[in-house]
Amino acid sequence: MDGEAVLREISLTLPMGPEMEIAASRAATAVAESMRMSADKIDEVRMAVVEACINAIEHSSSGDQTVYLSFAVFGRGEPERLEVTVRDTGIGFALDELVEPTIEEKILSKRKRGWGLKIMRGLMDDVQVSSGAEGTTIVMSKAR
Amino acid sequence: MTETLKLRTDRRDGLAVVYTDGYINNQGGEQIAKAAYELIDEGYRRILLNLAGTKIVNSIGISILIEIIEKMLEIDGRLAFCCLTPTIEKTFHIMGLAQYAGIHADEDAAVEALRTA
Numbered sequence: 001m002d003g004e005a006v007l008r009e010i011s012l013t014l015p016m017g018p019e020m021e022i023a024a025s026r027a028a029t030a031v032a033e034s035m036r037m038s039a040d041k042i043d044e045v046r047m048a049v050v051e052a053c054i055n056a057i058e059h060s061s062s063g064d065q066t067v068y069l070s071f072a073v074f075g076r077g078e079p080e081r082l083e084v085t086v087r088d089t090g091i092g093f094a095l096d097e098l099v100e101p102t103i104e105e106k107i108l109s110k111r112k113r114g115w116g117l118k119i120m121r122g123l124m125d126d127v128q129v130s131s132g133a134e135g136t137t138i139v140m141s142k143a144r
Numbered sequence: 145m146t147e148t149l150k151l152r153t154d155r156r157d158g159l160a161v162v163y164t165d166g167y168i169n170n171q172g173g174e175q176i177a178k179a180a181y182e183l184i185d186e187g188y189r190r191i192l193l194n195l196a197g198t199k200i201v202n203s204i205g206i207s208i209l210i211e212i213i214e215k216m217l218e219i220d221g222r223l224a225f226c227c228l229t230p231t232i233e234k235t236f237h238i239m240g241l242a243q244y245a246g247i248h249a250d251e252d253a254a255v256e257a258l259r260t261a
Contacts, residue, residue, distance in 0.1 A: 019169070040231065050200065113203065
């Protein structure tokens, strides 16, 4: 964004253990609270972070079994936008083969999962995904 | 750091309310499904999930809730939700759950809707 600067940035590395997504969501909450985001928006960021972490845990098959997160607060003096990056070093996936799930299809399907990206996109202002042989990176942002 | 889900079930005349307290992830979803299927086996066809005590869910947990919705459709039953946080309600709408399960602000409205459905 034009004129924006990184006001602060926090990095977090978490092992892909049970409920690590909750630890990640707590970190996201702390950063969002520090920039005085509204409670509802904080909750949305928190849930999007949970989904991004679960995607990494469930689908990355990463050798190092680690999720790398960063939380960057952008603004022009005052905090204006939170950007969350969730990265794994797994096998990646073909973005162009992703099919957006619908409830009509899922209710009849044996496989009911696969909602993560749709939820992230619905809760955050912007979600960018890049994926390849080096892993997957999700960059999500939300204005304060 | 665990956020184990606790459940409480209130069996009423022709309707059961399941109260959740905690994180609805895969284990939490399975717990809810087990409780719901027990209620179905007992003959209940109207089930309300009161999520007042749940502040966070994930998509795996919600996927299991979709399995319960599917089961209720198969037996011509009804599942409804009430007392959701704004984010959980928004998430359910993003996923389209409201097409197959009632989403209500409070328990009284949900019970009334289920009884007349």
